[in-house]
Amino acid sequence: MATTNGGNVEVVAALPAITRQDNPPPKQPALEPLTLAGIAARRAKAGKLIAGTAAYSDSDMFKSPQAYNQLKARRWDHLLSPEVMAREACALKKAALNLKKPGLLSLGGGLPSSDNFPIESLSMQVPYPPFLGKTSTEALRRDTTMGKHDIRDKDGVYDISIALNYGQAIGSAQMLRWVTEHTELVFCPPYADWRCALSIGSTGALDSALRMFCDRNRRDSVLTEEYSFATALETMTPLGIKVFGVHIDEQGLLPNSLDEILRNWDESARGARKPTVLYTVPSGQNPTGTTMGVQRRKDVYDVCSKHDVFIFEDEPYYYLQMPPYDKANSAAHPGAVDVYSNQSTEDFLKNLIPTLLSIDVDGRVLRMDSFSKVVVPGSRMGWVTGSEQVIERYIRLQECCTQGPAGFSQALMYKLLDETWGHEGYLRWLIHMRSEYTQRRDALLDACEKHLPKDVMSWTPPATGMFLWLRVDHTRHPHAGQKTILELEEEIFDSCIERGVLACRGSWFCAERDAELTGLFFRTTFASSSPTDMDVAIQRLGEAVRGSFGI
Structure with a gap:
């Protein structure tokens, strides 16, 4: 690559886009699933990741041979919107592929010289395993720093000169490698041509997904839980997409209700085409808190396969899977022992509920993952996983839209997740977060047991x-x-x-805004309040209900 400095051309050695790891044939003999040790071994074999400014990358560069031991996904030309089908690859982004030619002098891309970046380094202090929450000592914290030229000066993998320059819409190769490995480790999609792309969080990913699969001119519609994430509904409505609610129970979406709606669809009565998209939050659904069991997920997937419905799987809460609530042994009680805090990462992975992505043999799921609920919301960063065709169309949209997450976010998340914690450290953090949320949940449930009028109020x-x-x-x-x-x-x-307490009204989450309410609900959260504040808040809520009912 070449940059200009005071009118002179400064030649910088052209870096190859990325060295492809193991490039396996389309079909492999049966191999064992990827493990933490397997990731370490593959990285050691591949050597240092070389990825310069705006380097091209894709998930196939980082998947293991095991990932190719499947058939390819179906194609979705018949469901994709005219807008996204019409998008061509960005010519300027494609030009970066030529940078892999040794000795190439670039006068092409408008990439500012990092010499003019007014930031020499980024530093942060982060906790390090084992995680002990508020009782952590200084010895359990680590300083980590990224300099402007760590690749040149310290044999680094990622630095400010690359992270804060223009990049590919798929995200940096350094973070794409991490999310691809994590996706295979945890979800192991059962088809060969799956890929990942970084996102600006699940809401941004949903907005893009809706534009990919829905078109107001086709009178497209979306199915979702009858009570659904308010922001998702507010994203759909201005796009001219009609939303229809599916009945739920304590495990979320009811497959029979989903099938009945699709089987008996009346386009004239509904004012929309038969839905081709299901938007769902299978784990810790917002607002109802429901979680689909294993069989429920399979049944929902089967109904979608039967009616050729594409699934948007939005899973920001997936890793916050907690043990059952036991009033007598509440985790919020003083001196309560958390028997799960020392669980091995292998057992943690084994006990996670299978995702819709992990049973998706067709490639009909676009999964949205986020760091917002388990690391920091302000990173505005996550990733999507889908078939090669779907991710390729997603990237075409991002090239003329968001251009991917901010370089600051990618730099800091790389230093935390890849360089400091690694995959095992991140899993240990998730185990820690599960313990934190279990204590918070139990504190809120303890308060409900103590203060709410059970003759007129109930909860799961x-x-x-x-x-x-x-x-x-x-x-x-x-x-x-x-x-x-x-x-x-x-x-x-x-x-x-x-009385001084805010609980969200259930009507704010109704999927069908014009439909008559059939139930009275309030959404509460145990995300951030202290146990003491939750106790007082629930007491005030109980008083408000008693006052209204005259109890």
């Missing part, structure tokens, strides 16, 4: 995530039949605010 202890969905039996209200559910909800909500 969540097994994943950070939300508790409270049901209020509106049929027992003294003004039932005289006031609508919406009016009763507003009355209780206003009373909560007056």
